Amino acid sequence: MTENIVDTAFFHSWFRNYVESFYTEDPELQQNIRLKEEHTLRVCNEIRRLGKALNLNRTELRLAETIALFHDIGRFEQITTYGTFDDRVSENHATLGLKVLKATDILSRLTKTEQTIVYNAIEYHNVRKVPDNGDELMELHTKLIRDADKLDIWYVVTNYYTERHRHRNPALELELPDTPEYSLCFVDDLLNNRVSNTHELKTFNDMKLLQLGWIFDINFTPTFLYIQERRIIEKIIIALPDTEDIRKIQNHLNDYLENRISETPRDY
Ligand SMILES: [Fe+2]
Structure with missing residues (x-):
């Protein structure tokens, strides 16, 4: 001991x-x-x-x-x-x-x-x-x-998205261009419960979509509960443009989270 x-x-x-x-x-x-x-x-x-x-x-x-x-x-x-x-x-x-x-x-x-x-x-x-x-x-x-690891990266990036206008850190943005665009392959991956490929990253918004998709790679019920408690999905969504695609993603991910939490008994 x-x-x-x-x-x-x-x-x-x-x-x-x-x-x-x-x-x-x-x-x-x-x-x-x-x-x-x-x-x-x-x-x-x-x-x-x-x-x-x-x-x-x-x-x-x-x-x-x-x-x-x-x-x-x-x-x-x-x-x-x-x-x-x-x-x-x-x-x-x-x-x-x-x-x-x-x-x-x-x-x-x-x-x-x-x-x-x-x-x-x-x-x-x-x-x-x-x-x-x-x-x-x-x-x-x-x-x-x-x-x-993902729980803490979400913590870091969601804080960063709210603080970013005051202090930028290019290392956290992988030098990606901050334009209003996002790549449709990331939207498609999210709506089909797939984790996207880093090699497809073209804009800073793509990176936010990639981070949302990590939810499909989560293994344990307590982690899903932490994601819900900490409102990770909402905090990343708010940093993305307000479009039909993004609203669809938000609903889809919240449903996925609900299902993953309710399908497992609470006494893990
Ligand atoms: Fe790490």
């Missing part, structure tokens, strides 16, 4: 030191480093909350938190080296993260099985489709980080 507590605390302090080594006088870069540092710590909270709602045991909770803490460890090197969070024009941040973890051997205090679970969950935390691998525990942890 003591060992569990020590491990998570040790990982947290390693993480803090690691991130601090990237701190810089450059205000824009520093802002982005802090953004990912704070994101990581909030994802740790999200995953603990979700894990508890799902009645995970202490070992599973500890492992889930370790995954959350390290899932974006590649972001710091990415933004420092390339000046962007856009994997398409830099490097896959999950792969970069695995390199960091392996080079530092920070996970050596976990068992081999645990290490494999952590590496696997990080590798697949950002892919469009997770390959089936048949290992239940591995699947559980991959699903947990994918839900917890």
Whole structure:
């Protein structure tokens, strides 16, 4: 029991030191480093909350938190080296993260099985489709980080959409043009319950539609409840143009959310 507590605390302090080594006088870069540092710590909270709602045991909770803490460890090197969070024009941040973890051997205090679970969950935390691998525990942890990560990205972007007129951050917009247009393939995907492909992104509005579509990739009932409580759909919709397509999407997504919540018994 003591060992569990020590491990998570040790990982947290390693993480803090690691991130601090990237701190810089450059205000824009520093802002982005802090953004990912704070994101990581909030994802740790999200995953603990979700894990508890799902009645995970202490070992599973500890492992889930370790995954959350390290899932974006590649972001710091990415933004420092390339000046962007856009994997398409830099490097896959999950792969970069695995390199960091392996080079530092920070996970050596976990068992081999645990290490494999952590590496696997990080590798697949950002892919469009997770390959089936048949290992239940591995699947559980991959699903947990994918839900917890999305919850916090939604938190970040919905805040950003309301604050944006005061302070813009191009790194959060992937340098996409902020024009009134959106691509119809994103509308089509949303109305057919599909997660869109990042490679189709053409405008900033497309990115908002892509973020709405992550709802089809959510795994656990408590996550659907958080989405509803936090009014994520409405907060993204309000940042989009007021058109017939967008109104259709809003109704469709709210129906989908209602169904996903009501189809599962409350005692998950
Ligand atoms: Fe993340």
